[in-house]
Amino acid sequence: MRSRIVGLLALVSLSFSLVALGCASSQPTGTNDGGCGGDACGGDACGGETGGDKLEERFAKNWDVAKTLKGDPEAGRKFFYEKTYGNLMTCASCHSMEKGDTMTADAGDHQRAAISVYGARWRTNIKNTGSHNATLGGDVCVPYWMGGPEEGAEPQDLANLDAFLKASSGDKDHATAVNIDWKARSYTIPETLTGGDPERGKKMALKYCGTCHEVDGVAPLVDVDERDLHGGGIPADRLGRIAARIKDSGQKNNEYMPGFSDQRMPEKDLLDLLAWFEKK
Ligand code: HEC
Ligand code: HEC
Structure with a gap:
């Protein structure tokens, strides 16, 4: 299991870079909680054309089919909150999807481990790029975090998720949609761990x-x-x-x-x- 996960780690980093490449040129590429922060993926390995090609090979088939299907936003909502694969995690375990979300905080009482999808970095130009970037991001999370099949979610599920994301986050100018400075992200373990409240x-x-x-x-x-x-x-x-x-x-x-x-x-x-x- 461990080696499969580590193998996926590199792919996941590449794929998130592609998510960024699909956005306007002002969008940053770089590291994220899920991939590039780890030692399995350093520096140049995290981006570039090759990565994009590999990603296309891996996920394009399902997305190409998904684009021809009619998505049902309600089914997409259900997928986001309820669908599980090899473990019991859903998209909502790690991402929130509420209007009050900012880039760093979830509007609800729970702070998820990943950024809220509502504040995801593609939001400022979602109208130009289409939410397939989000769907693609979610598709990466399916094999990587959720124990799903390596080729990602089924085409109909992708189409539904796409319809849901468009319906719930399609405004171009969401108040909190500021691009994240991915490179500034850090994971620090303090030297002294005692003394808290x-x-x-x-x-x-x-x-x-x-x-x-x-x-x-x-x-x-x-x-x-x-x-x-x-x-x-x-x-x-x-x-x-x-x-x-x-x-x-x-x-x-x-x-x-x-x-x-x-x-x-x-x-x-x-x-x-x-x-x-x-x-x-
Ligand atoms: C997105 C879901 C999720 C969140 C949020 C989460 N965990 Fe976990 N945690 C897991 C899963 C799944 C495992 C199983 C082990 C693994 O990941 O390999 C786990 C394992 C653990 C373990 C190891 C258990 C063992 O027996 O070895 C500890 C300790 C732990 N979590 C603590 C925390 C703490 C503290 C927080 C909050 C800061 C937290 N977790 C937040 C999903 C989560
Ligand atoms: C176990 C946790 C986990 C689960 C489950 C999960 N993700 Fe993720 N996801 C992450 C992490 C971590 C990242 C990296 C981004 C970050 O730094 O927060 C990420 C990144 C993304 C991104 C890219 C965001 C951006 O701005 O680049 C999207 C979109 C996304 N996930 C959607 C989904 C969808 C849809 C699902 C359900 C099919 C899902 N995720 C399931 C943890 C998870």
Whole structure:
């Protein structure tokens, strides 16, 4: 499993670069939480024509068919919130889709591990590029995160998702649609991991982890059937392992759990969260 994932990592980076290439030239290419941040993909390997060709080979077939189909936005909505493949994650496990979303924060109570689709980087020019970029991004996430087939989602599912994304996010000038500075993204593990506020940390656990994990008996938003999280019980010298899981951009410490960038989880939030985990 691990080698399949690492193999996909390079592809995923290439594909997200292509997502950016499909946008206006002012759109940045670069790293993202899902791919290029990891050590499997460094520098030039993350972009360029070759990557695009490979991506075309891999996903174009389904998208070419999808373009000829009529998409049903309601079925696309269902796909976004409910469709699962090899594990229990849905698109909504990692992306929110609410009008109040900004590039760095979700409008709801949960802060997802990936950027909200509503604030995705293609939004400012979605009318010019079409939402196939979003669909393509989602298609990459299907094999990479959701345990789906390597060729991605079925054509009809892509057409439905496309219709849903167009219907829900088709405005050209969404107030929060500012392009992300992808290159500025970072994943920092502070040198000192102790000293946070455990009470605030519990709130942070609900906010950041409660999408996928049960937190002190509070049921997750989507149940990915992973370990329940509880406050206390972790000796201070093991906090580093948890920090590494949370701040992992390249699946070195987790196969399916995406890392939180510093831009999505500031240091104070991480330290308070770790204080909640720490055995006193
Ligand atoms: C396990 C988490 C996870 C799941 C599940 C997931 N994604 Fe993603 N997705 C990510 C991560 C991480 C990125 C990288 C972008 C970032 O830095 O946040 C990403 C990137 C994207 C992008 C590109 C955004 C941009 O601006 O470049 C789109 C679009 C997208 N995903 C849509 C989807 C759709 C649609 C689904 C469901 C079919 C889905 N994703 C499922 C984690 C996930
Ligand atoms: C998008 C869903 C998702 C989110 C959000 C998420 N996790 Fe996870 N987590 C998973 C999955 C799936 C696994 C299974 C292991 C893997 O990824 O390989 C996991 C595994 C773990 C493990 C390892 C469990 C073990 O037995 O080894 C820890 C610890 C953990 N998560 C903590 C957290 C914390 C803390 C947060 C919040 C900062 C968080 N997770 C947010 C999905 C998520």
